[in-house]
Each structure stands twice: as structure tokens, then as C-alpha cells.
Amino acid sequence: MKKRIIIFIIVAVGIAAALSRAPVQTWLVQHGEAWVLRNAEHLPLARAGEYLFDKHCASCHDNPTMHAPTREALSRLAKEDLMIAMEFGKMQPMAAHLSKQKRGLIAHYLAGSATNQYDWIADAMCEQSQNTSASPILASWGLGPENRRFISSKQTRIDANNVGDLSLAWSFAFPRVSDMRSQPAVIGDRLFVGDKAGKLFVLNRHSGCVIAHTKMISGIRSAITVATLSDSRQLLVFADSLATVYALDPNTLDIVWQRSARLNNYSVISGSISYHDDRLYVPISLFEVAAAGSPSHICCTSHGGVMALAADSGDKLWTWHASRDASLQGKNKAGQDRYGPSGAAVWSTPTIDVQRNRLYIGTGENLSAPATDTSDAVIALDLDSGDLVWKFQATAGDIWNAACLNGGANCPDNPGQDFDFGASIILADFDGRQLLLAGQKSGEVFALNPDGDDKQRVVWRKRLSQGTSNGGIHWGMALAGDSLYVPIADPERELAGYTPKPGLYALNVSDGDVLWGHPVKRNCDFDYSKRPLVGLENNRSASKVDPAELYRCSFYYGLSSAITVSDELVFSGGLDGTMRVFDRASGSVLWTDNTAVPVNASNGLAGHGGAIDVAGQIVVGEWLYVLSGYSMFGQLPGNVLLAYKIQK
Structure with missing residues (x-):
């Protein structure tokens, strides 16, 4: 019976590819793919992947004289890590001749061959049944539709007087991963957290x-969003590394629906999914920015966008594209075809403006010429139709990709500086009006008028640093009252006239004046002969780094992850693994902990903390939850969730 179903799916997809009517083709491919994803564990995908590995990879990885990682060593990695290595990492030159589908099958085979790494779960299960009737406490990336990342005194009991009493209550280590990026959600006593190995765990947040x-078939990348529908049903919504959006029942973890949000083969979901009024808004980014660093890559054909889905079914309602489809523009420096326009990825989590019926996003740079007026921009869309309402471009002509890090042929003439708007736009209430607050990798903050014409769009702008491709403002600012809190990630770079200014800054929302600044520094002696290559180029490096030396002193120490603010405190994690809690009024540090250390986790596994990046901290009652570990760009790998509690 199973063989017949598989044959039916293959035939259906084949027919779809041959049909000229696009709607029929799209429907068949979409539903066939969804069935394959849902039943992947029961299909012979691993056998196909093993065949491909034997044919294309075994000559090195099964040969001890090559000193390459063995199959067993590779099987300890998550599928997403294997895909990154083949797509734009160390293995990209060797895997360049393989299609994306073949690379995916190899990763599926390797990652699926270590199921015994989850034997510990049986001993870690809760002994008593849990309450599943509670309402969501923290349900989205921005902790609200306006993306203010604010926790009120009704939601937390941690304040300036007792924050010094925080201590580690329990920890949880995730096998097979080195990056922690999926911000958890909380419903009652349950904490929902995903990892890059594709596992979704529901934990008792107290123990x-x-x-x-x-x-899931692929790694979970986005935050977990809790959507409470108009009929009172709840759904857990998130996206995986294949740009597939899932909706699960939070009580059973059954898949209610799943939907591909890919615009092209390079689509990926890096921001998180926003929910409002029975609709989901999915930001779509791309990894072609990294793939373009390969000399063999034909650059560049992908672009970013936003897709709106019906929350109850996953049906697509509309799609906004950041640029038109790419077309042949000429040749690059190596004589290869060059396509454009491309890029303008949407890295940020969409912001909902109920009053104006609008959605706000930030975009990244173009990857190839011609430049568009939608790159490095704040975009306002109509919630119902996805139509463009207005746009504000902060940096025109910013064309950049990873080839610019190695002098590659895909780097454009006169490249830009990769100044994305990666942090979510904040919708702020101030003095009887509203402002949009946007932070850019250029190190600049903008206050925009959501109304009026483009000539009156900028209310104020404030530069806090010079920014770089890995600097400035990354994943998220936070707002409390009339103060905006801005983390700066600036790494050390050998650039003329560049002075890094990593740290946390408080701005007055009315005019952008700096209320206080707290620079952060490296508290160890770093051996600069061992500094990582710049940004994405480090992912392609074949050089081996001693883990002990890496953890002894981190090259990176700025503040990249999203921050969280309460009535009295600001919670911020550093790229060196340092977790800090600041006094909101003065900027003084009230509590700190080094998370980049070995951890004997409460679930019985040996874990290790690392860089704190991407996801912000979760603060509930007397608890602080921190994800630690992020290995991209040569940062500190790690695989732990740390739960701190006020002990008095």
C-alpha cells in the first residue's frame, strides 16, 4: 500500500511539472510536498541519501588518510548544519555539482542515523500530568504585535531590588546542535522550544x-508563535529551515497544517511569524547572500518578501515581493551570467498596526544590480491586500553579497556595506501620537512618522556607531515608556576610520538623544593571530579551531541578540556568552552570568553554553529563560536553555 502511495505522489508531481496551467501545477506540487514532509520518516529517503553519500562523499569521509569527519561524526550534526556546510560552508566546493534536493537527501540520511541520541528522553519525562488549559503568557517574538519586547510588572516579579538573587534553577541541553535561535513561547506552566535538529519540546517551565x-523533518528556525483564533482554538506556529510553516495543536503536537512559504530555491525564514485576526504574516529572507560567495554560483536570482496565510488552514491570502523576478543582466568578472535585481531579504519579524491596518517590515541589501528602492528600507503594507502603502529607504544603492568578503567575481563594482534592517520595527506610543522606531546595521536609529507623505517621514535619526556587515543593530531593540533601548553588536574590524562601539544605549523617544550608554568590553586577552575570518567567509574556512581556546576568550563580545525590557530592567545577552541585566534608569549592570561554560544539564546530558545571539530572553514571573549558543561567523557554539529563578 505504501509503495502505491509513493508512486501516486511521484506521478502526481510529475504530471504537475508537465502541466501548463500554473495553478494546478502549484497545487499538486504543494500538496505532494506536504505529504512527503509529513511522512518522511516512513519513506525510503534515507536509503536514497545513503546511495548519494556512497557515490559522492564516501571516498573522503570513509578514508582515514583524508582526515575528514567520519559518517559517525557527521551523524551527530543537525540536518540544518549539514545543509549549511554543503550550501555555503566548508563543503560547498565539493557539493556544488549536486542539486539542492540531492544535498537534502544526504543531510536527511546522515542526520537521521543517530536516533539513539534521544534515548535520554524517557528518563526526562514529567511524572505527573500537566495542566493544558492555561492562556498564553508569552506568545510571540516581539512580546506583542507592536514588537516592543516589553514585559510589565504584572508579568514578572523580577525587579531592581531582587534581580541579584537570580541563580540557575535548571538547564536543558539539546543534542546534535550548536546554535540556539528559536525563541520559546509560554502557555501557563508549559514552555515550547524548538531546535535546529527539528525537535520541538514542551517543557514544564518550573522543573x-x-x-x-x-x-519535524528540518530544523526549527523561527520563534514559536501562539495564535489564538477567533473560535478560541490555539495553534503553535513556526517555520523550519526549508521555509515550511507549520501549525500544531499545542496539546497534542499534531500537525494541523503545513505550508511552503518559499518564493524560490534560496528562500528561508529568519524572522518570526506574526499573528493578527486569524491571519499569519510570514517574513521571507534568503541564503543566496552566502551562496554567492562561491565562485561557481550564478548570482543572483532570489529576493525577499512577505506571505500572508489563513491561520486556520494555511491557505495563501497574498504575497508581497521585494523586487521583480531577476533577469539576465550581463556577465560577472569571471564571464559567468549575472542576474538581477535580487536581494532585499526580509530578516525582521513583521509589526502589526491595527489602527492603520498596516504591517511594517525592514529589508536587507540587494545582492546584484540593478539596485531597487525596496532594499535597506522600512516598508508599510496593507494588512488585507499586501499592497505597498509607502516605503522609506535609508541606504540607496547598497549592493553586496558574500563574494565581497573574498574578492569573488560575484561581488559588484563599488559594493555597498550590507546595511540591513534586521531588527523588527517598533510601533511606539508617545505624547499622544505614534512613531515607528527602526534600527539598522549601519548603527543608526530612525524615528519615522507612520502618517503623512514621504517628505515628512523622518522625525529624527541618531547614529550610535558606524556599523559593519556584522555590526550595528541586529535582532531587536526594546521600548519601555518614553525610552528606547538599543543593543550594538560592532565587532573589531580592520577598516579605515572604523571604531567599534559595542554596548547598550538608551535613547529618548521624543528626539533620539542618548540618555545613557554602557559600552561592553572583552574581559580576556585574545590572540589576534587566531581571529576568525570576516562574517560569512568564516563559515567556508577549513581551518580547525581548538574549542578550549575558542571558549577561553571569544573574539566577539558585542550585543547582537534581541533584548527584553521590563518596568525597571533591561535583559541583554552578549556574543561572548555574558548575560547581563541592566538598571533601566541608569544603565548600571545589576546582575551578570557567564553562560559560555560546560553545563551538566538537568535532562542528563552534558551541554555547553556559547554566544547569545538572535533570540531574546524570556521573562515570566520570577523566572528568566536564556538560550545560549550560536556558532555562525566563528562565534561560540552552544546547545543549552538556562532557567534562572529568584531564590529568595
């Missing part, structure tokens, strides 16, 4: 025991 768990 860390496992209430339930399930497995």
Missing part, C-alpha cells in the same frame, strides 16, 4: 522535565 516532544 525542565519533558511534557511532550515531536520531530
Whole structure:
């Protein structure tokens, strides 16, 4: 019976490819792919992947004289890490001749061959049944539709007087991963967290025991969003590394629906999904920015966008494209075809403006010429139709990709500086009016008028640093009252006239004046002969780094991850693994902890903390939850969730 179903799916997809009517083709491919994803564990995909590995990879990885990682060593990695290595990492030159589908099958085979790494779950399960009737406490990336990342005194009991009493209560280590990026959600006593190995865990947030768990076919990248529908049903919504959006029942973890949000083969979801009024808004970014660093890559054909889905079914309602489809523009420096326009990825989590019926996003740079007026921009869209309402471009002509890090042929003439708007736009209430607050990798903050014409769009702008491709403002600012809190990630770079200014800054929302600034510094002696290559180029490096030396002193120490603010405190994690809690009024540090250390986790595994990046901290009641570990760009790998509690 199973063989017949598989044959039916293959035939259906084949027919779809041959049909000229695009709607029919799209429907068949979409539903066939969804079935394959849902039943991947029961299909012979691993066997196909093993065949491909034997044919294309075994000559090195099964040969001890080559000193390459063995199959067993590779099987300890998450599928997403394997895909990154083949797509634009160390293995990209060797895997360049393989299609994306073949690379995916190899990764599926390797990552699926170590199921015994989850034997510990049986001992980590909760002994008593859990309450599943509670309402969401923290349900989205921005902790609200305006993306203010603010926790009120009704939601937390941690304040300036007792924050010094925080201590580690329990920890949870995730096998097979080195990056922690999926911000958890909280419903009552349950904490929902995903990892890059594709596992979704439901934990008792007071003890860390496992209430339930399930497995996706690919790594979970986005935050977990809790959507409460108009009929009172709840859904867990998130995206994986294949740009597939899932909606799960939070009580059973059954898949209610799944939907591909890909615009092209390079689409990926890096921001998180926003929910409003029975609709989901999905930001779509791309990894072609990294793939373009390969000399063999034909650059560049992908672009970013936003897709709106019906929350109850996953049906597509509309799609906004950041540029038109790319077309042949000429040749690059190596004589290869060059396509454009491209890029303008949407890295940020969409912001909802109920009053104006609008959605706000930030975009990244173009990857290839011609430049568009939608790159490095704040975009306002109509919630119902996806139509463009207005746009504000902060940096025109910013064309950049990873080839610019190695002098590659795909780097354009006169490249830009990669000044994305990666942090979510904040919708602020101030003095009887509203402002949009946007932070850019250029190190500049903008206050924009959501109304009026483009000539009156900028209310004020404030530069806090010079920024770089890995600097400035990354994943998220936070707003409390009339103060905006801005983390700066600036790494050290050998650039003329560049002075890094990593740290946390408080701005007055009315005019952008700096209320206080707290620079952060490296508190160890770093051996600069061992500094990582710049940004994405480090992912392609074949050089080996001693883990002990890496953790002894981190090259990176700025503030990249999203921050969280309460009535009295600002919570911010550093790229060196340092977790800090600042006094909101003065900027003084009230509590700190080094998370980049070995951890004997409460679930029985040996873990290790690392860089704190991407996801912000979760603060509930007397608890602080921190994800630690992020290995991209030569940062500190790690695989732990740390739960701190006020002990008095």
C-alpha cells in the first residue's frame, strides 16, 4: 500500500511539472510536498541519501588518510548544519555539482542515523500530568504585535531590588546542535522550544522535565508563535529551515497544517511569524547572500518578501515581493551570467498596526544590480491586500553579497556595506501620537512618522556607531515608556576610520538623544593571530579551531541578540556568552552570568553554553529563560536553555 502511495505522489508531481496551467501545477506540487514532509520518516529517503553519500562523499569521509569527519561524526550534526556546510560552508566546493534536493537527501540520511541520541528522553519525562488549559503568557517574538519586547510588572516579579538573587534553577541541553535561535513561547506552566535538529519540546517551565516532544523533518528556525483564533482554538506556529510553516495543536503536537512559504530555491525564514485576526504574516529572507560567495554560483536570482496565510488552514491570502523576478543582466568578472535585481531579504519579524491596518517590515541589501528602492528600507503594507502603502529607504544603492568578503567575481563594482534592517520595527506610543522606531546595521536609529507623505517621514535619526556587515543593530531593540533601548553588536574590524562601539544605549523617544550608554568590553586577552575570518567567509574556512581556546576568550563580545525590557530592567545577552541585566534608569549592570561554560544539564546530558545571539530572553514571573549558543561567523557554539529563578 505504501509503495502505491509513493508512486501516486511521484506521478502526481510529475504530471504537475508537465502541466501548463500554473495553478494546478502549484497545487499538486504543494500538496505532494506536504505529504512527503509529513511522512518522511516512513519513506525510503534515507536509503536514497545513503546511495548519494556512497557515490559522492564516501571516498573522503570513509578514508582515514583524508582526515575528514567520519559518517559517525557527521551523524551527530543537525540536518540544518549539514545543509549549511554543503550550501555555503566548508563543503560547498565539493557539493556544488549536486542539486539542492540531492544535498537534502544526504543531510536527511546522515542526520537521521543517530536516533539513539534521544534515548535520554524517557528518563526526562514529567511524572505527573500537566495542566493544558492555561492562556498564553508569552506568545510571540516581539512580546506583542507592536514588537516592543516589553514585559510589565504584572508579568514578572523580577525587579531592581531582587534581580541579584537570580541563580540557575535548571538547564536543558539539546543534542546534535550548536546554535540556539528559536525563541520559546509560554502557555501557563508549559514552555515550547524548538531546535535546529527539528525537535520541538514542551517543557514544564518550573522543573525542565519533558511534557511532550515531536520531530519535524528540518530544523526549527523561527520563534514559536501562539495564535489564538477567533473560535478560541490555539495553534503553535513556526517555520523550519526549508521555509515550511507549520501549525500544531499545542496539546497534542499534531500537525494541523503545513505550508511552503518559499518564493524560490534560496528562500528561508529568519524572522518570526506574526499573528493578527486569524491571519499569519510570514517574513521571507534568503541564503543566496552566502551562496554567492562561491565562485561557481550564478548570482543572483532570489529576493525577499512577505506571505500572508489563513491561520486556520494555511491557505495563501497574498504575497508581497521585494523586487521583480531577476533577469539576465550581463556577465560577472569571471564571464559567468549575472542576474538581477535580487536581494532585499526580509530578516525582521513583521509589526502589526491595527489602527492603520498596516504591517511594517525592514529589508536587507540587494545582492546584484540593478539596485531597487525596496532594499535597506522600512516598508508599510496593507494588512488585507499586501499592497505597498509607502516605503522609506535609508541606504540607496547598497549592493553586496558574500563574494565581497573574498574578492569573488560575484561581488559588484563599488559594493555597498550590507546595511540591513534586521531588527523588527517598533510601533511606539508617545505624547499622544505614534512613531515607528527602526534600527539598522549601519548603527543608526530612525524615528519615522507612520502618517503623512514621504517628505515628512523622518522625525529624527541618531547614529550610535558606524556599523559593519556584522555590526550595528541586529535582532531587536526594546521600548519601555518614553525610552528606547538599543543593543550594538560592532565587532573589531580592520577598516579605515572604523571604531567599534559595542554596548547598550538608551535613547529618548521624543528626539533620539542618548540618555545613557554602557559600552561592553572583552574581559580576556585574545590572540589576534587566531581571529576568525570576516562574517560569512568564516563559515567556508577549513581551518580547525581548538574549542578550549575558542571558549577561553571569544573574539566577539558585542550585543547582537534581541533584548527584553521590563518596568525597571533591561535583559541583554552578549556574543561572548555574558548575560547581563541592566538598571533601566541608569544603565548600571545589576546582575551578570557567564553562560559560555560546560553545563551538566538537568535532562542528563552534558551541554555547553556559547554566544547569545538572535533570540531574546524570556521573562515570566520570577523566572528568566536564556538560550545560549550560536556558532555562525566563528562565534561560540552552544546547545543549552538556562532557567534562572529568584531564590529568595
